[in-house]
Structure formats: C-alpha cells, structure tokens
Amino acid sequence: MEDNKGNNVRQEEQKNMDITHILLRFLFTAVVLAVTAFLTPGFTIDGLWTLVIAAIVITGLDYLIEKITGIDASPFGRGIVGFIVSALILYATQFLVKGFSISLLGAIIGSLIIGILNALIPGRAL
Numbered sequence: 001m002e003d004n005k006g007n008n009v010r011q012e013e014q015k016n017m018d019i020t021h022i023l024l025r026f027l028f029t030a031v032v033l034a035v036t037a038f039l040t041p042g043f044t045i046d047g048l049w050t051l052v053i054a055a056i057v058i059t060g061l062d063y064l065i066e067k068i069t070g071i072d073a074s075p076f077g078r079g080i081v082g083f084i085v086s087a088l089i090l091y092a093t094q095f096l097v098k099g100f101s102i103s104l105l106g107a108i109i110g111s112l113i114i115g116i117l118n119a120l121i122p123g124r125a126l
C-alpha cells in the first residue's frame with residue numbers, strides 16, 4: 001500500500017515538472033524569438049499577440065518532434081540535425097501563425113541566432 005502511494009506522488013511530481021518545463025520553455029522561446037526577429041533580416045513578427053501565438057506553436061512543435069522522434073530541436077542540441085529541425089520549425093510556423101513571416105534564409109539565420117542565444121543563456125528555446 002505504501003509503495004503504491006509513493007508511486008502516485010512521484011507521478012504527480014513528474015507531471016508538475018513537465019508542466020513547469022513546458023511553461024519555462026514557452027517563456028524562453030518568446031524572449032529568444034523576439035530577439036531573433038529583431039536581429040534577423042527577412043523575419044518579422046507583427047505584434048505581441050503574434051509573438052505569443054508563435055511561441056506557443058514553436059514550443060508545441062518542438063515538444064511533439066522531441067517526443068515522437070527523440071530529436072532535440074535545439075540548433076546545437078543534435079548538431080546539424082537539430083539546426084535543420086530548428087530552421088524548419090521556424091519556417092513552418094509562418095504557415096500556422098498569421099503575422100509571422102520568415103524567409104528560408106531568415107529561418108537559417110534565425111536558427112543560428114537561437115543556437116547562439118541558447119549557448120549564452122541557461123535554458124533552451126527550440
């Protein structure tokens with residue numbers, strides 16, 4: 001009986017950690033996305049709500065790709081594969097979020113900038 005109760009507590013703690021991790025990932029993604037859009041030619045975000053929605057979409061896509069394939073979409077998380085996945089997530093987001101526009105070159109440069117910011121700031125975005 002005691003062992004089952006301990007398992008339930010651990011499962012609940014794991015759920016809370018997952019939710020906290022996703023929320024922190026979202027916040028970090030939003031900040032890094034804003035900085036990246038500012039620094040990257042061919043990358044525009046039309047406002048705060050577009051930024052928030054894009055951060056939600058990017059966080060969701062990253063989470064799904066990581067859970068389904070096991071690929072870390074951080075530009076430097078898995079080398080060239082992570083870099084390409086990160087660029088593709090950025091590029092695909094423009095088709096899902098109105099007011100989010102990025103060229104293919106902008107996605108590549110943006111992925112590079114995100115990778116640099118990931119290396120400088122603790123945590124991770126994409």
